[in-house]
Amino acid sequence: MSEIIKIEIRLPNGHWAGDSSRKCPSSNLQIVETMPLSKGRGTAQISTDPELLEILHALPEIESINILNDEKATVNIVSGGGGFIRPLRIVGLVPRTPFDVVDGWVNWTIQCTPELRKKFIEELKKAELPYRIKSTRISGKSLLTARQLEVFEIARNKGYWATPRKISLVDLSKSLEISKSTLSVLLHSIEGKIVEEFYEEIRQG
Numbered sequence: 001m002s003e004i005i006k007i008e009i010r011l012p013n014g015h016w017a018g019d020s021s022r023k024c025p026s027s028n029l030q031i032v033e034t035m036p037l038s039k040g041r042g043t044a045q046i047s048t049d050p051e052l053l054e055i056l057h058a059l060p061e062i063e064s065i066n067i068l069n070d071e072k073a074t075v076n077i078v079s080g081g082g083g084f085i086r087p088l089r090i091v092g093l094v095p096r097t098p099f100d101v102v103d104g105w106v107n108w109t110i111q112c113t114p115e116l117r118k119k120f121i122e123e124l125k126k127a128e129l130p131y132r133i134k135s136t137r138i139s140g141k142s143l144l145t146a147r148q149l150e151v152f153e154i155a156r157n158k159g160y161w162a163t164p165r166k167i168s169l170v171d172l173s174k175s176l177e178i179s180k181s182t183l184s185v186l187l188h189s190i191e192g193k194i195v196e197e198f199y200e201e202i203r204q205g
Helices: 016-024 050-057 086-091 116-124 146-157 169-175 180-203
Strands: 002-009 029-036 042-047 062-067 072-077 099-102 105-112 132-140
Touching: 002 116, 002 180, 016 029, 016 105, 050 062, 050 072, 062 099, 086 116, 099 169, 105 116, 116 132, 146 169, 169 180
Parallel strands: none
Antiparallel strands: 002 105, 002 132, 029 042, 029 099, 042 072, 062 072, 099 105
């Protein structure tokens, strides 16, 4: 079984992406692509604002910067200047790209087994890196059944969850040609699944 985990991790001091974004906390640093080079060095293609690009020029972790346009650049990272953190390398996980770094926190989406996810969390704790799990779901598993998805889309399109509500439960049940009580149970099940799926992400903002 495979899981897709969304996790936010505080990058350590001395990591180029963490250090630069902490110096400019209002900026979003997007890592479009990253790859290792020889002798522990690395390179990354990034997208960010001019203010953060200026900060990168002065960082000791950055060897050189190739500006592509006002917001995009390729950065060459010195050995030890930061890439994928040690817990990732130990477990052998690779986050999906692109991903964002804001104020020292990196947002990663990682696909792995439950066992590797558990080991990864253990390594984060050993490294004393703060983290927040935003969501976890089984890969390839649909959140709603086919019938629930059909009802969800119709209810949404007709404005059942709009503010103010555009269609009543009674009128929606007539539109779907099912009883009011059956529809009520269906909607409650749909809402419950959505709340459980996104609870952590909503709670942690």
